Amino acid sequence: LVAAERDAAAAAAAAAGGGGGAGSMASDVAKLAELKGAWPNNIAVQTFDLAYFKSLQAGEQAGLLKCLQSGIQNPDSSMGCYANQPSDYDRFKPFFSRALARYHGVGEGARHESDWSLPAGVSYDVSSLGLGALSMRTRVGRNLADFPLPASMSRAERVALEAKMSAAFDVLISMPEYGGAYHSITPGHPSCISEAEYGRLVGEHVMFKDMSADPYLVSAGIAADWPYGRGVYVSGDGGFIIWVGEEDHLRIMCMARSTRVESVFNRLKVALDVVNGIPGLRFAFSPDYGNVTSCPTNLGTGMRSSVHIALPSLTRDGTDARAKAVCRPLGLSVRGLGGEHTPIGPDGTVDISPSARFCIKERDIIAKLFEGLSRLVAAERGAADTADIAATAIEAAMRGHLGRKKVDAIQAAQLAAQSAGATAGADAAAAAAGAGGAEAVATAGA
Ligand code: ARG
DSSP states (O other), X not given: OHHHHHHHHHHHHHHHTTSXXXXXXXHHHHHHHHHHHHOTTOXXXXXXXXXXXXXXXXHHHHHHHHHHHHHHHOTTOSSOOXXXXXXXHHHTHHHHHHHHHHHHTOOTTOOOOOOOOOOTTOOOBGGGGTOOOEEEEEEXXXXXXXXXXXXXXXXXXXXXXXXXXXXXXXXXHHSTTTOOEEEEOSTTOTTBOOHHHHHHHHHTTSSOOOGGGOHHHHHHTTTTTTTTTOEEEEOTTSOEEEEESSSSSEEEEEEEEESBHHHHHHHHHHHHHHHHTSTTOOBOEETTTEEOOSSTTTTBTOEEEEEEEEXXXXXXXXXXXXXXXXXXXXTEEEEBTTBXXXXXXXXXXXXXXXXXXXXXXXXXXXXXXXXXXHHHHHHHHXXXXXXXXXXXXXHHHHHHHHOHHHHHHHHHHHHHHHHTTOSOHHHHHHHHHOHHHHHHHHHHHO
Protein backbone atom coordinates (compact mmCIF):
# COMPACT_ATOMS: atom_id res chain seq x y z
CA LEU A 1 0.00 0.00 0.00
CA VAL A 2 2.81 2.35 0.92
CA ALA A 3 4.58 1.58 -2.35
CA ALA A 4 1.34 2.16 -4.28
CA GLU A 5 0.87 5.48 -2.51
CA ARG A 6 4.43 6.45 -3.32
CA ASP A 7 3.86 5.67 -7.00
CA ALA A 8 0.67 7.70 -6.98
CA ALA A 9 2.49 10.56 -5.29
CA ALA A 10 5.28 10.39 -7.85
CA ALA A 11 2.65 10.53 -10.60
CA ALA A 12 0.98 13.53 -8.95
CA ALA A 13 4.37 15.14 -8.55
CA ALA A 14 5.15 14.62 -12.24
CA ALA A 15 1.74 16.04 -13.18
CA ALA A 16 2.28 19.08 -10.97
CA GLY A 17 5.78 19.77 -12.35
CA GLY A 18 6.39 22.64 -14.74
CA GLY A 19 4.56 25.63 -13.22
CA GLY A 20 6.00 28.39 -11.02
CA GLY A 21 6.53 27.06 -7.49
CA ALA A 22 5.12 23.69 -8.52
CA GLY A 23 8.53 22.06 -8.24
CA SER A 24 8.47 22.36 -4.45
CA MET A 25 4.82 21.23 -4.34
CA ALA A 26 5.80 18.08 -6.22
CA SER A 27 8.67 17.31 -3.90
CA ASP A 28 6.47 17.95 -0.81
CA VAL A 29 3.93 15.44 -2.07
CA ALA A 30 6.66 12.87 -2.74
CA LYS A 31 8.16 13.53 0.69
CA LEU A 32 4.76 13.08 2.37
CA ALA A 33 4.37 9.67 0.75
CA GLU A 34 7.86 8.69 1.87
CA LEU A 35 7.27 9.87 5.47
CA LYS A 36 3.95 8.07 5.80
CA GLY A 37 5.47 4.64 6.29
CA ALA A 38 8.22 5.83 8.62
CA TRP A 39 6.51 8.30 10.99
CA PRO A 40 3.31 6.79 12.41
CA ASN A 41 3.02 9.45 15.15
CA ASN A 42 3.13 12.48 12.85
CA ILE A 43 -0.58 13.27 12.61
CA ALA A 44 -0.35 15.65 9.64
CA VAL A 45 1.70 13.17 7.61
CA GLN A 46 -0.70 10.35 8.49
CA THR A 47 -3.80 12.43 7.73
CA PHE A 48 -2.64 13.84 4.39
CA ASP A 49 -4.76 12.19 1.70
CA LEU A 50 -3.57 12.28 -1.88
CA ALA A 51 -7.06 11.91 -3.39
CA TYR A 52 -8.32 14.91 -1.40
CA PHE A 53 -5.19 16.89 -2.32
CA LYS A 54 -5.70 16.15 -6.02
CA SER A 55 -9.33 17.28 -5.82
CA LEU A 56 -8.15 20.82 -4.92
CA GLN A 57 -7.33 23.71 -7.27
CA ALA A 58 -3.59 24.45 -7.57
CA GLY A 59 -3.79 27.53 -5.29
CA GLU A 60 -5.60 25.51 -2.63
CA GLN A 61 -3.08 22.70 -2.97
CA ALA A 62 -0.29 25.16 -2.23
CA GLY A 63 -2.25 26.50 0.76
CA LEU A 64 -2.68 23.03 2.24
CA LEU A 65 0.98 22.10 1.73
CA LYS A 66 1.99 25.36 3.42
CA CYS A 67 0.07 24.23 6.53
CA LEU A 68 2.04 20.96 6.53
CA GLN A 69 5.55 22.44 6.12
CA SER A 70 6.45 22.06 9.78
CA GLY A 71 5.49 18.37 9.82
CA ILE A 72 7.29 17.67 6.53
CA GLN A 73 10.51 19.35 7.63
CA ASN A 74 10.31 17.93 11.18
CA PRO A 75 9.10 14.34 10.80
CA ASP A 76 9.28 13.87 14.60
CA SER A 77 6.33 16.29 14.97
CA SER A 78 3.36 14.96 16.88
CA MET A 79 0.82 17.30 15.27
CA GLY A 80 2.84 18.36 12.23
CA CYS A 81 0.76 21.27 10.90
CA TYR A 82 -0.28 24.87 11.60
CA ALA A 83 -3.08 26.91 10.07
CA ASN A 84 -1.84 29.83 7.93
CA GLN A 85 -5.10 31.74 7.50
CA PRO A 86 -7.99 32.16 9.95
CA SER A 87 -10.23 30.39 7.42
CA ASP A 88 -7.93 27.36 6.94
CA TYR A 89 -9.73 24.99 9.36
CA ASP A 90 -12.98 25.48 7.48
CA ARG A 91 -11.39 25.77 4.02
CA PHE A 92 -9.42 22.51 4.42
CA LYS A 93 -12.02 20.79 6.57
CA PRO A 94 -11.53 17.28 5.08
CA PHE A 95 -7.91 17.43 6.26
CA PHE A 96 -8.26 19.34 9.54
CA SER A 97 -11.39 17.56 10.82
CA ARG A 98 -9.52 14.24 10.60
CA ALA A 99 -6.31 15.64 12.11
CA LEU A 100 -8.31 17.20 14.95
CA ALA A 101 -10.20 13.95 15.53
CA ARG A 102 -6.91 12.04 15.82
CA TYR A 103 -5.21 14.47 18.14
CA HIS A 104 -8.11 15.39 20.41
CA GLY A 105 -9.84 12.01 20.38
CA VAL A 106 -13.14 13.48 19.17
CA GLY A 107 -15.43 12.56 16.27
CA GLU A 108 -14.71 14.02 12.82
CA GLY A 109 -17.96 16.01 12.96
CA ALA A 110 -17.26 17.36 16.48
CA ARG A 111 -18.32 20.95 17.15
CA HIS A 112 -16.81 23.13 19.82
CA GLU A 113 -18.82 25.11 22.35
CA SER A 114 -17.57 27.66 24.83
CA ASP A 115 -18.73 28.16 28.43
CA TRP A 116 -16.79 30.03 31.09
CA SER A 117 -19.48 30.17 33.78
CA LEU A 118 -18.36 28.22 36.82
CA PRO A 119 -21.16 26.51 38.74
CA ALA A 120 -22.55 28.85 41.44
CA GLY A 121 -20.72 28.70 44.74
CA VAL A 122 -17.90 26.51 43.44
CA SER A 123 -14.46 27.03 44.93
CA TYR A 124 -11.36 25.22 43.78
CA ASP A 125 -9.35 25.94 46.90
CA VAL A 126 -6.09 23.99 47.09
CA SER A 127 -5.87 24.58 50.85
CA SER A 128 -8.63 21.95 51.09
CA LEU A 129 -5.97 19.56 49.68
CA GLY A 130 -3.50 20.60 52.37
CA LEU A 131 -1.53 22.83 49.98
CA GLY A 132 -0.39 26.42 50.40
CA ALA A 133 -0.51 29.13 47.73
CA LEU A 134 0.70 27.91 44.33
CA SER A 135 1.93 29.74 41.27
CA MET A 136 -1.00 29.62 38.80
CA ARG A 137 -1.50 30.76 35.25
CA THR A 138 -4.30 30.58 32.70
CA ARG A 139 -3.69 31.63 29.11
CA VAL A 140 -5.66 31.70 25.91
CA GLY A 141 -4.39 31.97 22.35
CA ARG A 142 -6.29 34.47 20.22
CA ASN A 143 -5.85 35.74 16.66
CA LEU A 144 -7.28 38.78 14.93
CA ALA A 145 -9.72 37.97 12.13
CA ASP A 146 -8.33 40.56 9.71
CA PHE A 147 -4.70 39.38 9.44
CA PRO A 148 -3.14 36.18 8.11
CA LEU A 149 -2.05 33.85 10.92
CA PRO A 150 1.63 34.18 12.01
CA ALA A 151 2.79 31.42 9.62
CA SER A 152 1.86 33.56 6.60
CA MET A 153 2.44 37.14 7.72
CA SER A 154 4.78 39.55 5.97
CA ARG A 155 7.06 41.68 8.09
CA ALA A 156 4.84 44.71 7.31
CA GLU A 157 1.76 42.81 8.51
CA ARG A 158 3.49 41.81 11.77
CA VAL A 159 4.37 45.46 12.38
CA ALA A 160 0.84 46.61 11.43
CA LEU A 161 -0.73 44.11 13.84
CA GLU A 162 1.53 45.34 16.63
CA ALA A 163 0.57 48.96 15.83
CA LYS A 164 -3.11 48.02 16.04
CA MET A 165 -2.52 46.31 19.39
CA SER A 166 -0.43 49.24 20.69
CA ALA A 167 -3.51 51.46 20.23
CA ALA A 168 -5.63 48.89 22.07
CA PHE A 169 -3.07 48.75 24.91
CA ASP A 170 -3.35 52.54 25.27
CA VAL A 171 -7.02 51.93 26.15
CA LEU A 172 -6.04 49.34 28.80
CA ILE A 173 -3.24 51.54 30.16
CA SER A 174 -5.75 54.42 30.65
CA MET A 175 -8.00 52.17 32.79
CA PRO A 176 -7.07 52.27 36.50
CA GLU A 177 -7.66 48.51 37.02
CA TYR A 178 -5.19 47.66 34.22
CA GLY A 179 -2.60 50.44 33.81
CA GLY A 180 0.89 49.11 33.14
CA ALA A 181 2.83 49.43 29.89
CA TYR A 182 3.59 47.86 26.52
CA HIS A 183 7.16 46.69 25.87
CA SER A 184 8.11 46.19 22.24
CA ILE A 185 11.19 44.49 20.78
CA THR A 186 10.51 45.82 17.27
CA PRO A 187 13.47 47.97 16.21
CA GLY A 188 12.37 51.61 16.12
CA HIS A 189 9.04 51.06 17.94
CA PRO A 190 8.29 54.01 20.29
CA SER A 191 8.07 51.54 23.23
CA CYS A 192 11.13 49.52 22.23
CA ILE A 193 13.06 48.10 25.20
CA SER A 194 16.79 47.34 25.44
CA GLU A 195 18.34 43.91 24.93
CA ALA A 196 19.01 43.77 28.70
CA GLU A 197 15.42 44.61 29.58
CA TYR A 198 14.21 41.96 27.15
CA GLY A 199 16.50 39.41 28.82
CA ARG A 200 15.15 40.36 32.24
CA LEU A 201 11.52 39.93 31.10
CA VAL A 202 12.33 36.51 29.61
CA GLY A 203 14.03 35.49 32.86
CA GLU A 204 10.88 36.47 34.77
CA HIS A 205 8.73 34.41 32.34
CA VAL A 206 6.89 37.61 31.42
CA MET A 207 8.15 37.72 27.82
CA PHE A 208 8.64 34.84 25.38
CA LYS A 209 11.97 33.48 24.18
CA ASP A 210 13.48 34.02 20.73
CA MET A 211 11.32 31.78 18.55
CA SER A 212 14.10 30.98 16.12
CA ALA A 213 15.22 28.33 18.65
CA ASP A 214 12.03 26.31 17.93
CA PRO A 215 12.47 24.27 14.73
CA TYR A 216 8.71 23.66 14.38
CA LEU A 217 7.92 27.38 14.47
CA VAL A 218 10.81 28.13 12.10
CA SER A 219 9.68 25.61 9.44
CA ALA A 220 6.09 26.80 9.75
CA GLY A 221 7.15 30.40 9.05
CA ILE A 222 5.79 31.49 12.45
CA ALA A 223 9.22 32.52 13.77
CA ALA A 224 10.03 34.65 10.70
CA ASP A 225 11.00 38.33 10.80
CA TRP A 226 12.11 38.10 14.45
CA PRO A 227 11.95 40.45 16.37
CA TYR A 228 9.56 42.54 14.26
CA GLY A 229 6.01 42.87 15.56
CA ARG A 230 6.86 41.22 18.89
CA GLY A 231 6.20 42.58 22.36
CA VAL A 232 4.35 42.23 25.64
CA TYR A 233 1.75 44.24 27.49
CA VAL A 234 2.03 43.97 31.29
CA SER A 235 -0.66 45.32 33.66
CA GLY A 236 0.31 47.62 36.55
CA ASP A 237 0.15 44.76 39.08
CA GLY A 238 1.96 42.34 36.75
CA GLY A 239 -0.85 39.76 36.94
CA PHE A 240 -2.30 40.30 33.46
CA ILE A 241 -0.11 39.91 30.39
CA ILE A 242 -0.60 39.88 26.61
CA TRP A 243 2.08 38.52 24.29
CA VAL A 244 2.06 39.93 20.78
CA GLY A 245 3.53 38.01 17.83
CA GLU A 246 4.36 34.60 19.30
CA GLU A 247 2.75 31.38 18.01
CA ASP A 248 -0.61 33.16 17.94
CA HIS A 249 -1.16 36.86 17.29
CA LEU A 250 -2.03 37.17 20.98
CA ARG A 251 -1.46 35.04 24.05
CA ILE A 252 -3.61 36.57 26.78
CA MET A 253 -2.92 35.39 30.33
CA CYS A 254 -3.38 35.94 34.04
CA MET A 255 -1.01 34.72 36.69
CA ALA A 256 -0.89 34.85 40.48
CA ARG A 257 0.27 33.01 43.58
CA SER A 258 -2.97 31.86 45.09
CA THR A 259 -4.78 28.98 46.78
CA ARG A 260 -7.79 29.41 44.49
CA VAL A 261 -7.51 27.89 41.05
CA GLU A 262 -10.55 29.83 39.82
CA SER A 263 -9.05 33.25 40.68
CA VAL A 264 -6.80 33.64 37.61
CA PHE A 265 -9.50 32.04 35.45
CA ASN A 266 -12.16 34.54 36.53
CA ARG A 267 -9.81 37.49 36.15
CA LEU A 268 -8.85 36.35 32.66
CA LYS A 269 -12.49 36.10 31.59
CA VAL A 270 -13.17 39.68 32.67
CA ALA A 271 -10.00 41.01 31.02
CA LEU A 272 -10.64 39.05 27.82
CA ASP A 273 -14.08 40.63 27.47
CA VAL A 274 -12.49 44.07 27.92
CA VAL A 275 -9.89 43.37 25.19
CA ASN A 276 -12.51 41.88 22.86
CA GLY A 277 -14.67 44.98 23.43
CA ILE A 278 -11.98 47.45 22.29
CA PRO A 279 -13.27 48.94 18.99
CA GLY A 280 -11.58 47.47 15.92
CA LEU A 281 -10.44 44.22 17.56
CA ARG A 282 -12.22 41.11 16.31
CA PHE A 283 -10.96 37.64 17.23
CA ALA A 284 -10.87 34.93 14.54
CA PHE A 285 -13.63 32.44 15.28
CA SER A 286 -15.02 29.37 13.56
CA PRO A 287 -18.66 28.42 14.14
CA ASP A 288 -17.68 24.73 14.24
CA TYR A 289 -14.25 24.94 15.85
CA GLY A 290 -14.44 27.92 18.22
CA ASN A 291 -11.42 30.16 18.71
CA VAL A 292 -8.96 29.84 15.83
CA THR A 293 -5.33 29.19 16.82
CA SER A 294 -2.22 28.57 14.73
CA CYS A 295 -1.74 25.07 16.09
CA PRO A 296 -4.60 22.56 15.92
CA THR A 297 -3.59 21.35 19.39
CA ASN A 298 -4.85 24.66 20.83
CA LEU A 299 -8.00 25.07 18.74
CA GLY A 300 -11.34 25.67 20.46
CA THR A 301 -10.66 27.15 23.86
CA GLY A 302 -7.03 28.06 23.08
CA MET A 303 -6.71 27.64 26.82
CA ARG A 304 -3.96 26.21 29.00
CA SER A 305 -4.59 26.44 32.71
CA SER A 306 -1.66 25.43 34.89
CA VAL A 307 -0.25 25.32 38.39
CA HIS A 308 3.28 24.74 39.60
CA ILE A 309 3.49 22.00 42.19
CA ALA A 310 6.40 20.30 43.93
CA LEU A 311 6.33 16.50 43.55
CA PRO A 312 9.56 15.49 45.33
CA SER A 313 8.56 11.84 45.78
CA LEU A 314 7.18 11.25 42.28
CA THR A 315 10.29 12.88 40.77
CA ARG A 316 12.81 11.30 43.15
CA ASP A 317 14.67 9.76 40.21
CA GLY A 318 15.36 13.27 38.86
CA THR A 319 12.97 12.87 35.91
CA ASP A 320 9.29 13.55 35.30
CA ALA A 321 8.67 10.00 34.03
CA ARG A 322 6.66 8.81 37.06
CA ALA A 323 4.76 12.09 37.37
CA LYS A 324 3.83 11.78 33.69
CA ALA A 325 2.69 8.17 34.15
CA VAL A 326 0.42 9.26 37.03
CA CYS A 327 -0.84 12.37 35.20
CA ARG A 328 -1.63 10.89 31.79
CA PRO A 329 -4.72 8.92 32.90
CA LEU A 330 -5.88 12.04 34.78
CA GLY A 331 -5.82 14.01 31.50
CA LEU A 332 -2.97 16.20 32.75
CA SER A 333 0.18 17.28 30.91
CA VAL A 334 3.48 17.70 32.76
CA ARG A 335 5.92 20.38 31.66
CA GLY A 336 9.07 21.95 33.03
CA LEU A 337 9.01 25.37 34.61
CA GLY A 338 10.26 27.17 31.49
CA GLY A 339 7.33 25.94 29.36
CA GLU A 340 7.10 23.28 26.68
CA HIS A 341 10.16 20.98 26.32
CA THR A 342 11.95 22.42 29.40
CA PRO A 343 13.34 20.45 32.38
CA ILE A 344 11.63 20.08 35.76
CA GLY A 345 12.69 22.26 38.70
CA PRO A 346 15.55 21.07 40.94
CA ASP A 347 13.17 20.47 43.88
CA GLY A 348 10.83 18.36 41.72
CA THR A 349 8.51 21.24 40.89
CA VAL A 350 6.56 20.67 37.69
CA ASP A 351 3.94 22.53 35.67
CA ILE A 352 0.62 20.66 35.50
CA SER A 353 -2.25 21.48 33.15
CA PRO A 354 -5.25 19.67 31.65
CA SER A 355 -4.30 18.45 28.16
CA ALA A 356 -7.73 19.05 26.62
CA ARG A 357 -8.35 22.27 24.68
CA PHE A 358 -10.91 21.35 22.00
CA CYS A 359 -14.53 20.24 22.46
CA ILE A 360 -14.26 20.96 26.16
CA LYS A 361 -15.79 23.93 27.96
CA GLU A 362 -13.49 26.42 29.66
CA ARG A 363 -15.27 25.77 32.97
CA ASP A 364 -14.54 22.06 32.62
CA ILE A 365 -10.83 22.69 32.05
CA ILE A 366 -10.64 24.42 35.42
CA ALA A 367 -12.69 21.67 37.10
CA LYS A 368 -10.40 19.04 35.55
CA LEU A 369 -7.32 20.89 36.79
CA PHE A 370 -8.60 20.89 40.37
CA GLU A 371 -9.82 17.29 40.25
CA GLY A 372 -6.53 16.13 38.72
CA LEU A 373 -4.57 18.10 41.29
CA SER A 374 -6.36 16.43 44.19
CA ARG A 375 -5.63 12.96 42.78
CA LEU A 376 -2.05 13.90 42.03
CA VAL A 377 -1.51 15.13 45.59
CA ALA A 378 -2.81 11.76 46.83
CA ALA A 379 -0.41 9.93 44.47
CA GLU A 380 2.50 12.08 45.67
CA ARG A 381 1.67 11.23 49.29
CA GLY A 382 1.35 7.56 48.38
CA ALA A 383 4.79 7.73 46.73
CA ALA A 384 6.21 9.33 49.88
CA ASP A 385 4.78 6.46 51.98
CA THR A 386 6.21 3.92 49.55
CA ALA A 387 9.58 5.63 49.94
CA ASP A 388 9.34 5.18 53.73
CA ILE A 389 8.56 1.49 53.27
CA ALA A 390 11.50 1.14 50.89
CA ALA A 391 13.80 2.86 53.40
CA THR A 392 12.67 0.46 56.13
CA ALA A 393 13.33 -2.51 53.85
CA ILE A 394 16.79 -1.19 53.02
CA GLU A 395 17.49 -0.72 56.71
CA ALA A 396 16.42 -4.30 57.49
CA ALA A 397 18.61 -5.64 54.69
CA MET A 398 21.54 -3.55 55.88
CA ARG A 399 21.18 -4.85 59.43
CA GLY A 400 21.27 -8.39 58.05
CA HIS A 401 24.47 -7.66 56.14
CA LEU A 402 26.27 -5.26 58.41
CA GLY A 403 25.19 -5.76 61.96
CA ARG A 404 23.66 -3.20 64.28
CA LYS A 405 26.65 -0.98 65.02
CA LYS A 406 27.44 -0.21 61.40
CA VAL A 407 23.81 0.55 60.52
CA ASP A 408 23.57 2.92 63.49
CA ALA A 409 26.75 4.65 62.26
CA ILE A 410 25.27 5.06 58.77
CA GLN A 411 22.03 6.48 60.11
CA ALA A 412 23.88 8.88 62.42
CA ALA A 413 25.93 10.09 59.46
CA GLN A 414 22.75 10.54 57.37
CA LEU A 415 21.06 12.53 60.11
CA ALA A 416 24.13 14.70 60.58
CA ALA A 417 24.31 15.36 56.84
CA GLN A 418 20.60 16.21 56.68
CA SER A 419 20.70 18.59 59.63
CA ALA A 420 23.76 20.28 58.13
CA GLY A 421 21.63 20.84 55.03
CA ALA A 422 23.99 18.73 52.95
CA THR A 423 22.67 16.82 49.99
CA ALA A 424 25.49 14.31 50.21
CA GLY A 425 23.94 12.24 53.01
CA ALA A 426 24.25 9.09 50.99
CA ASP A 427 27.94 9.70 50.37
CA ALA A 428 28.55 10.30 54.08
CA ALA A 429 26.61 7.14 54.90
CA ALA A 430 28.54 5.10 52.37
CA ALA A 431 31.81 6.46 53.74
CA ALA A 432 30.80 5.50 57.27
CA ALA A 433 29.81 2.01 56.21
CA GLY A 434 32.69 1.38 53.85
CA ALA A 435 32.37 -0.39 50.50
CA GLY A 436 30.30 -3.22 51.99
CA GLY A 437 27.65 -0.77 53.13
CA ALA A 438 27.25 0.78 49.70
CA GLU A 439 26.92 -2.64 48.18
CA ALA A 440 24.28 -3.71 50.69
CA VAL A 441 22.24 -0.57 49.92
CA ALA A 442 22.49 -1.11 46.20
CA THR A 443 21.42 -4.74 46.51
CA ALA A 444 18.50 -3.95 48.77
CA GLY A 445 17.35 -1.09 46.58
CA ALA A 446 17.44 -3.02 43.31
N1 ARG B 1 4.44 21.48 15.91
C1 ARG B 1 4.90 20.70 17.02
C2 ARG B 1 4.51 19.26 16.82
O1 ARG B 1 3.72 18.98 15.96
C3 ARG B 1 4.38 21.25 18.35
C4 ARG B 1 2.90 21.10 18.57
C5 ARG B 1 2.38 21.52 19.92
N2 ARG B 1 3.02 22.64 20.49
C6 ARG B 1 2.73 23.90 20.23
N3 ARG B 1 3.43 24.82 20.81
N4 ARG B 1 1.72 24.23 19.45
O2 ARG B 1 5.00 18.40 17.51
